[in-house]
Amino acid sequence: MQPDQHSRPTGRTKSRRLPRAVRERQILDAAVEVFAERGFHPASMDEISETAGISKPMIYAYLGSKDELFLECLRREAARLIDAIGEAVDPELGPDEQLWRGLQQFFAYVNEHRTSWAVLHRQASSQGEPFSQELATFRSRAMGLISTLLARATVDSQTPMTSEQLEPFASALVGACESLIDWWIEHPEHTADGMAMRVMNLTWMGFGDLIAGRTWSPAEPS
Template sequence: MGAVKSKRVPRAVREQQMLDAAVLTFARRGYSAASMDEIAEAAGVSKPLVYLYLNSKEDLFSTVIRRESEALVAAVAAAVEPGATADRQLWSGLKGFFAHTAAHPHGWAVLHQQARTHGEPFTREVAAMRAEIIAFVTKLIGAAAKETGCVGELAEREVAGLAHALVGAAESLAEWVNVRADEGTSGEREHPSAKDTAATMMNFVWAGLGRLTEGGRWAPDGLAGQESASGVRR
């Protein structure tokens, strides 16, 4: 009786296995140090098969970045509570962001650490992902301003800047939260949940945004809105 042949793995499934192995390898070793041999071994396939399916190392890394970016954007979008107030939508989106980055720390390491330090075309892929998230946050902050009747200076001039600042702060917080035990002295601390991390972000951002929508502004020496005799705002 002949040997039983193993069931052939569909190409789409095998390709995802290779990408999973690539994410893990790139996150742990870095793009420059990672080798196609390591990726093939981690995926349980031959190196020629990796090249056949995913071409060069550069193409593989670009595909990994694109896949992880799309997954992150989809997770944030899916977490948002439709029809809720702007602050509730932002909070639920942040929860989705922090939950996804916590569940996929290697994917987040590739996006936040590796892809940003190796030039084009990798930085372009990450920039496209950030642009989608920033556009979403810009829309929510603009909606919050309109909900409070603030449609003047804040709505026209500051919303985009606030959105960029919020996304940057969330990325930094995700990096802090997702530090692994083997990456520093903070490994013994208990990592906060996605809900708690999102609440921290909202406490940092929303209280200040609330003051802005009510017309409050910070300025040196309390000179908000005042101009010097020369007409230059101080």
């Protein structure tokens, strides 16, 4: 019926016999793409295997079930994001500058990896137990960074706060960022730095200061 539809477009004839690591990367790339575009349930293993250019049995052999595949996507993308942010923060700086750098990097990363973020955040949060659990792990790592940072900043004040007390604030900060990204998608004319600045103004200064005309701005030439 369809006689000559074989042979992948990319010159690789047959493309067989690749090392396992490469295959796994191909599969995960395709999976992230398809999960991001369709959502977890509507994404079919058929489409993922076609996108990856690898037959379904291979996917099952390498990554297990659809759930495990999705979890693996989650872990990889989360690690990438955390790494990107971690590299940007310099513990020598003041707390507001550290937060600022982290936010800068966060929005820059999301800007460049929209699909990753879609998989990571929106899809994972809405599916049941195994995934939201994984997402929670990632989130708590991000929140841990933030609350530790803030805790250190209060150490010398009159009312030092434990990192545990600061956890809900970190959570709220993360949520604020996630929500702002939705707004950003509909207002793409703003820059990543502009978005980070908004978060600083809201969470460092607060509406009280904003209303009074006091805003936050980064220190002299970064």
